[in-house]
Amino acid sequence: MPTQKHHFSSPDETAAFARRIGARLTAGDTLLLTGDVGAGKTHFARSLIQSLLETPEDVPSPTFTLVQTYDSPVAEIWHADLYRLSDPSEIEELGLRDAFDTAICLVEWPDRLGDLRPANALDITLSPGDGETDRHMTIAWDTGLWEQKLCDGMP
Ligand SMILES: Nc1ncnc2c1ncn2[C@@H]1O[C@H](COP(=O)(O)OP(=O)(O)OP(=O)(O)O)[C@@H](O)[C@H]1O
Numbered sequence: 001m002p003t004q005k006h007h008f009s010s011p012d013e014t015a016a017f018a019r020r021i022g023a024r025l026t027a028g029d030t031l032l033l034t035g036d037v038g039a040g041k042t043h044f045a046r047s048l049i050q051s052l053l054e055t056p057e058d059v060p061s062p063t064f065t066l067v068q069t070y071d072s073p074v075a076e077i078w079h080a081d082l083y084r085l086s087d088p089s090e091i092e093e094l095g096l097r098d099a100f101d102t103a104i105c106l107v108e109w110p111d112r113l114g115d116l117r118p119a120n121a122l123d124i125t126l127s128p129g130d131g132e133t134d135r136h137m138t139i140a141w142d143t144g145l146w147e148q149k150l151c152d153g154m155p
């Protein structure tokens with residue numbers, strides 16, 4: 001599985017990278033955001049989503065709603081936090097399965113997806129670094145689709 005590794009030393013650096021990935025996304029792209037509580041999954045997702053919105057909007061953590069959706073000129077955006085998911089059947093009820101095909105999806109706590117994990121998703125793992133605002137990110141993918149999107153002109 002091809003991977004990329006990044007280091008960010010501030011929330012702004014993480015946000016800048018999120019915007020760069022965001023600029024390459026189209027309908028049907030799913031980003032799976034893995035990492036412990038406070039790793040920066042929501043910060044990354046919020047930065048990415050806000051960079052795609054035509055009119056500025058708050059992007060709250062979907063901790064309790066499980067899913068928040070946004071309209072963007074590129075595609076509908078689904079931001080999910082599955083931490084509190086009680087049963088995988090809820091994924092279908094939420095409409096997330098269809099959204100994987102038609103929207104840009106950002107999913108926190110994707111381990112809850114089980115078999116419904118989209119095969120062509122981009123895996124993003126965030127972990128803490130030495131300093132309080134240091135974060136390590138590993139990006140992994142299986143399909144050539146991401147090869148093109150990420151490696152074409154992206155350091
Ligand atoms: N380099 C960094 N990148 C991202 N966030 C950072 C960084 N440095 C500090 N932070 C801070 O870490 C916190 C990350 O919180 P966030 O809500 O994004 O975590 P999370 O991974 O979504 O946690 P949860 O599992 O509870 O949803 C924010 O307060 C953010 O400002």
Ligand SMILES: [Mg+2]
Pocket residue numbers: 041042043061081108
């Ligand atoms: Mg979060």
